[in-house]
Amino acid sequence: MPGDLAYFEGHVGILIGKSAKTVQILAAPHAYDHVQRTNTWTLAYVRTNHAGLSTVQGFYRYVPPTTGPSPSPSPSLPHLAASYSGTVHNITYNIDSTFGLSSITEDAQGHIAGQMTVAPPLYGSGSFSGTVTATSINFTVTSTTPNPAGAVSIAFVGTISPTSMAGTYTVQATGGTQTGSWQLNGSTG
Numbered sequence: 001m002p003g004d005l006a007y008f009e010g011h012v013g014i015l016i017g018k019s020a021k022t023v024q025i026l027a028a029p030h031a032y033d034h035v036q037r038t039n040t041w042t043l044a045y046v047r048t049n050h051a052g053l054s055t056v057q058g059f060y061r062y063v064p065p066t067t068g069p070s071p072s073p074s075p076s077l078p079h080l081a082a083s084y085s086g087t088v089h090n091i092t093y094n095i096d097s098t099f100g101l102s103s104i105t106e107d108a109q110g111h112i113a114g115q116m117t118v119a120p121p122l123y124g125s126g127s128f129s130g131t132v133t134a135t136s137i138n139f140t141v142t143s144t145t146p147n148p149a150g151a152v153s154i155a156f157v158g159t160i161s162p163t164s165m166a167g168t169y170t171v172q173a174t175g176g177t178q179t180g181s182w183q184l185n186g187s188t189g
Helices: none
Strands: 005-008 011-018 022-027 042-048 054-062 084-090 095-106 111-118 126-132 136-143 151-160 164-173 176-186
Touching: 084 164, 095 176, 111 136, 126 151
Parallel strands: none
Antiparallel strands: 005 011, 011 022, 022 042, 042 054, 084 095, 084 176, 095 111, 111 126, 126 136, 136 151, 151 164, 164 176
């Protein structure tokens, strides 16, 4: 039964399991080795004969520790400022404006949320949600107020540094798709 001791050829092993014809034993391959609760366990096999008696017909097999690739340290997430302000340029219509992010929340997994405000002549202010990594930021704004441009959602993609972020955006509007660029600087207050 599992947990029983098995003695043979100057070695002692512990039975850890069995199938119809094979019993697995935990043992050390040499008298000077120690069996540990790690991947360095050694398995020896005891086979039962047709009469149901166990006889050693196997061998010791050293199972070396499995080594996979070392996990690369995950870069830490940036701590975002509570608000950012900057400029936005609509490439489709060649229009510039100011805009900002405020009331930003961020969790340990890099999920972000808050409010985006853009000043006329551009439109599309509303709440946003997205993700941030050590070097990139992605968020989508859902416009909740009717606006002359018919902006429904705006997807922002960019890079981030300790004090600023910049990138491109795509507007899904009732009149079609618009594209642009943006840059923001964090507030220090």
